[in-house]
Amino acid sequence: MDTFIQQLINGLTLGAVYAMVALGYTMVYGIIQLINFAHGEVVMIGAMVAFSVIGALVGADTGLSAPIIVLAGGVVAVPLCIAVACTMERVAYRPLRAAPRLAPLITAIGISIILQHLAMMLWSRNPLAFPQILDNRVFHFGAATVTSVQLAIWTVATLMMAALSILVYRTRLGIAMRATSQNPLVAGLMGIDINRVILATFALGAALAAIAGVMVGTYYGIAHYTMGSLLGLKAFCAAVLGGIGNIPGAMLGGLLLGLVEALGAGYIGDLTNNWFGSNYQDVFAFIVLILVLVFRPSGLLGERVADRT
Amino acid sequence: MSAPLLEVHAIAKRFGGVQALADVSFVVGTGEIYGLIGPNGAGKTTLFNVISGLTAPDAGSITLEDQPLTGLKPHRIAQAGIARTFQNIRLFANLSALENVMIGRHARTSAGLVNAILRTNAQRTEEAAIEARAFALLEYVGIAAHADALARNLAYGDQRRLEIARALATEPKLLALDEPAAGMNPTETQALRVLLERIRAGGITLLLIEHDMRLVMGLCDRVLVLDFGRRIAEGAPREIQLDAAVIAAYLGTPAA
Numbered sequence: 001m002d003t004f005i006q007q008l009i010n011g012l013t014l015g016a017v018y019a020m021v022a023l024g025y026t027m028v029y030g031i032i033q034l035i036n037f038a039h040g041e042v043v044m045i046g047a048m049v050a051f052s053v054i055g056a057l058v059g060a061d062t063g064l065s066a067p068i069i070v071l072a073g074g075v076v077a078v079p080l081c082i083a084v085a086c087t088m089e090r091v092a093y094r095p096l097r098a099a100p101r102l103a104p105l106i107t108a109i110g111i112s113i114i115l116q117h118l119a120m121m122l123w124s125r126n127p128l129a130f131p132q133i134l135d136n137r138v139f140h141f142g143a144a145t146v147t148s149v150q151l152a153i154w155t156v157a158t159l160m161m162a163a164l165s166i167l168v169y170r171t172r173l174g175i176a177m178r179a180t181s182q183n184p185l186v187a188g189l190m191g192i193d194i195n196r197v198i199l200a201t202f203a204l205g206a207a208l209a210a211i212a213g214v215m216v217g218t219y220y221g222i223a224h225y226t227m228g229s230l231l232g233l234k235a236f237c238a239a240v241l242g243g244i245g246n247i248p249g250a251m252l253g254g255l256l257l258g259l260v261e262a263l264g265a266g267y268i269g270d271l272t273n274n275w276f277g278s279n280y281q282d283v284f285a286f287i288v289l290i291l292v293l294v295f296r297p298s299g300l301l302g303e304r305v306a307d308r309t
Numbered sequence: 310m311s312a313p314l315l316e317v318h319a320i321a322k323r324f325g326g327v328q329a330l331a332d333v334s335f336v337v338g339t340g341e342i343y344g345l346i347g348p349n350g351a352g353k354t355t356l357f358n359v360i361s362g363l364t365a366p367d368a369g370s371i372t373l374e375d376q377p378l379t380g381l382k383p384h385r386i387a388q389a390g391i392a393r394t395f396q397n398i399r400l401f402a403n404l405s406a407l408e409n410v411m412i413g414r415h416a417r418t419s420a421g422l423v424n425a426i427l428r429t430n431a432q433r434t435e436e437a438a439i440e441a442r443a444f445a446l447l448e449y450v451g452i453a454a455h456a457d458a459l460a461r462n463l464a465y466g467d468q469r470r471l472e473i474a475r476a477l478a479t480e481p482k483l484l485a486l487d488e489p490a491a492g493m494n495p496t497e498t499q500a501l502r503v504l505l506e507r508i509r510a511g512g513i514t515l516l517l518i519e520h521d522m523r524l525v526m527g528l529c530d531r532v533l534v535l536d537f538g539r540r541i542a543e544g545a546p547r548e549i550q551l552d553a554a555v556i557a558a559y560l561g562t563p564a565a
Contacts (some may be wrong), residue, residue, distance in 0.1 A: 156495045167426065172436060173413065175404065179412045188383035189361055189393060189414040191479050 002143035007204040008259065011217065013150045015258020016157035020212040021235035022250035023082050024162065024205030030181045030245035031201045031260045033101065037108040038088055040232015041115035042081050042206050046213025047078040047223040051130055058131045064134040070218060071205055077210040084115070085206030086199055094195065110231070119225040136231065155214050160208060161251055167204070168247055179298075181245070229235035230282065234261075237289040243302020252300060260284050311338040315360075315391075315483055315512050322355055322368035324536075329355040330366070330538045338485070342515040343544070344529035345510035346522075348558055351535040353518045354396060354536070357487050361393045362386040373483065375502055388417075392481035394472040396488045396518070399494050406452060409460050410443035413478025444475040450504060464558075466497045470504070477508070484508065484515040490524050526550065534558065 021043055021203040028036045050073030057069045064072070092107040168174035179199045180187040188194050216231065217223045234257065242253025265281035292299060315337040322330040330352045337343040345353050358364035360371060362383040371378045378386055384470060392413075422476050446454040450470040455463055461470060469489060476484055488499045489505070509515055519525045526533060526546040532541040534549060536558040542549055549555055 002556070051529050061512070086518045127462070163426075171432075172439065175408050175412055176415060178408075182403060183399060185363065186395075186399045187412070188365070189387055190412045190475065191384050191387035192412070193382075228337075286504060 001259045003266050004263070005141060005144040005260040009144060009146055009150065011259035011262030012255065013153050015255035016153050016213050017212050017219075017231075017254075018159060018235050018238045018258050019254025020157055020215075020252045021249065021300045022210050022230065022238040022254045023161070025236050025239040026244055026250040027177075027201050027205050028240070029239070030247070031094070031198055033178060034093060034104050035094075035108065035195060035236065036088075036113040036202075037105070037232070037236075038092075038115060038204075039085075039209060040228035041112050041119075041234070042085055042209040042228070043216065043231055043235075044215040044225060044228030045084055045115065046077040046210030046224070047217040047303060048080045048104075048119055048128075048213075048225070048228065049080050049210075050214040050217055050222055051072060051128050051223045053077070054131055054133070056228040058133060066135060070214065071131060072216045074211055077214055079170065079292070081206040081210035082203045082211070085202040085209075089199060089202045094198075112232075116225050116228070119233065123223075123225060125225065129219045130223060131222055132269070133253050134218065149219055153219060156211065156215070160211060164204065164208070173197070173200060234282075237285045237292075240242075241288055241292050241301055243299025246299065246301045249299055249301035256300075257285055257288060260288055285288070311340050313337070314341075314377075314390075315516070317356075317373045318370045318372075319358070320356065320359055320366045320371070322352075322359060322366050324362065330359070333369070333464050333538070333540050335533050335540070335543060337514060337516060339514055340512070341484075341530045342489065342511065342517060342528055344507055344525045344532035345518045345530055345535065346520075346525055346549075347515065350537075351558075352391050352538040353535055354487060355538075357393060357485055357518065358536070360485060361391060384415075387479050387481075390480070390482035390483060391474035392444060392477055392479045392483070394469075394487055394489060397470055398465075400460040400468060400471060400475070402459065403417075403458050404460060406447060406460055406463060407440070407443055407456040407476040409471055410446050410478045411439050413446075413475045414439045414442065415479075416541040417480055418517060421494075441547045443474075443478060444479055447471075450474045451500075467491060469493070469501075473504070473508075473522035477513075481513060483514045483516060485518075486516045488520060489517070490519055490521045494523070498524055 021039065024039045026044070027034060028034055053073040053076045054069055057072060088111050089284060092111050093104050096104040096107060134149055139146045168177060176187065176192045176197050177200070180191070180192060180194055184194050206209070216227070235254065238253040238257040239250045240253070241257055242249025261281055261284045264284040265278040268276045268278060268280055313336045313426050316369060317333050320333045326342045326447060332537070333356060345356065347353055355364060361367045362378070362381055365380065368458055373389055373391060376389060378389055380443060381389070401412065443452060446457050450469050450473055452467045455467060462466065463471060473489070490501055493501060505515060508558060517525070517529060531544060532538060532546055534555050539555045542552045
C-alpha cells in the first residue's frame with residue numbers, strides 16, 4: 001500500500017510534466033494537423049537555459065532566495081523557447097503548409113536534430129547537474145513522502161493548465177484558435193489572420209514546454225541535450241492517449257501516462273518475479289501508445305473528426 | 310445606378326482545361342441587391358471565391374470603393390468590407406452559435422496573444438462588447454434563443470441564418486450570399502426575403518447567387534447572367550426574363 005501511494009505521488013508529478021508537454025503537441029496538431037516532433041527539443045532548451053541562468057545567479061552570489069532564482073530561470077526560458085518555436089514555425093513549417101503531410105513531418109525531425117546539436121555545441125555533450133539550491137523539504141504520509149519540489153510542480157502545472165483553459169475557452173484568441181482548427185479557410189474569411197493564430201499556438205505550446213523543462217531539470221537535477229527526445233515521444237503518447245488535438249485530452253492523457261509509468265515501474269519487479277526491473281519504466285508509454293492506436297485510435301476524449309472540405 | 314461599390318473588371322480564371330471565368334466585368338452600386346444567376350457550372354461560385362480572395366484570378370481586377378482587392382489575403386478582404394456565405398454551409402460546427410458570430414468580430418477588433426494573457430480591463434470590456442453585439446446579431450436574424458447551442462445542432466434553416474449573422478458581424482459593406490435559399494421551403498424563403506430586405510435597408514449592399522427565380526426576380530434590382538464562365542446578359546429582372554440568350558442558356562436552343 002505504501003508503494004502504491006508513493007508511486008501515485010511520483011506518477012502525478014511525472015504526469016503533470018507530460019501533460020504540459022502533451023498540450024504543445026495537441027494544440028499544434030489541432031490547428032495544422034502537424035505532429036511537431038521538435039517539440040521535445042523546446043523542453044530541452046527550456047531546461048538548458050534555466051540551467052545557465054540558475055548557475056549564473058548562484059555563481060554571482062546575489063543573495064536571492066532559491067525559489068526566486070529558479071523562477072528567474074523560468075522567466076528567461078519562456079521567451080527564448082517561444083522565440084525558438086516561432087522561428088521553427090516560420091522557417092520549417094509555414095513554407096510547407098500546403099505540402100503533403102509527410103514533408104513537414106520530416107522537417108520536424110530535421111529541426112529536432114539541429115536543435116539537439118546546437119544545444120550540444122552551446123552547452124555540453126555531458127549531462128549537466130542542476131545546482132540543487134531548492135530546500136527540498138520532505139513531508140511524510142505513512143511511509144510515503146512528498147517533496148516540496150513535487151508540490152511546487154503540481155501547483156505550477158495546475159495554474160498553467162487553468163490559465164490555458166481560460167485562454168482557449170474564454171478569450172477571443174481562444175475562439176480564433178478553435179475556429180482556425182475547425183476550418184482555416186472560413187476563419188480567414190471572418191477576418192482572422194491565420195498565420196498569427198498559428199504562431200500564437202506555437203508560442204503557447206513553447207511557453208508550457210519551457211516551464212516543463214525547468215520542472216524536469218529541477219526534479220531530476222539533470223539536463224542533457226538529448227533529454228527532449230524521449231520526453232517528447234512520451235508526451236506525444238500522452239497526447240494520443242487523450243485524443244490528439246483535444247486539449248482536456250492532453251491533460252488527462254499526461255496524468256494517466258505518468259501514473260501508468262510510475263505504477264508500472266513500481267510493480268513490474270513483483271509481477272514478473274524480478275525478471276524485469278523498474279529500468280523498464282520507459283516501455284510503458286509505448287505499450288500504451290500501441291494499445292490506444294489499436295483499440296481506440298481517436299483517444300480517450302477524442303472524437304472522430306469529419307474530413308474537412 | 311447609385312455610386313459604384315464593387316467593380317469587377319475583366320476577371321478570368323482557368324482550371325486545367327476548363328475556362329471557369331472569361332472576361333467577366335460588372336459593377337454593383339451602393340445599396341443595390343445584385344443578382345448572379347446562370348446554369349450549373351456557369352462559374353458563379355468561382356466568381357464568389359475570386360471576390361472573397363479564396364481563389365486568385367488569372368487576370369482582371371476587383372475594387373471596393375476604388376480600393377484594389379486583387380491578390381489580397383481573405384482576412385484583408387474581410388477587413389476591407391466584403392463578407393460571404395457558402396452554398397454548402399460552413400459554420401464552425403463545434404463552436405456555439407454565439408461564438409460563431411463573435412468570430413466575425415475579428416475583422417473589426419484585434420486580439421493578440423499578449424492581450425489575451427494579460428486580460429486587461431480594456432480587453433475584458435471589449436470582449437463583453439463583442440459578446441453583446443454578437444447576441445444582438447443573433448436576435449436580428451431571429452435565432453437568439455439558440456445562442457448557446459453548438460452550430461452543428463441547429464436546424465438547417467437556422468444554420469443558414471447563423472451564417473448570415475456571422476457574415477454581418479464583420480460589418481461588411483458588401484454581403485455576398487451563395488444560394489441562401491437552397492433547401493428552404495416557401496415559408497422559410499419568404500422569411501429570408503424579409504431578412505435580406507431588412508439588411509439592405511440597414512445600408513448593406515447585397516450580391517446574391519440564387520436558383521430560386523421567384524426570389525431573384527422579386528428581390529434583385531439588377532441581375533447578371535453567366536453561362537460557361539461568360540457574361541451573357543445584365544439588366545433588370547424583367548428584361549432578363551425576356552432575353553433570348555438567357556432563355557437559350559437555360560432551356561437550350563431549339564433544334565434547327
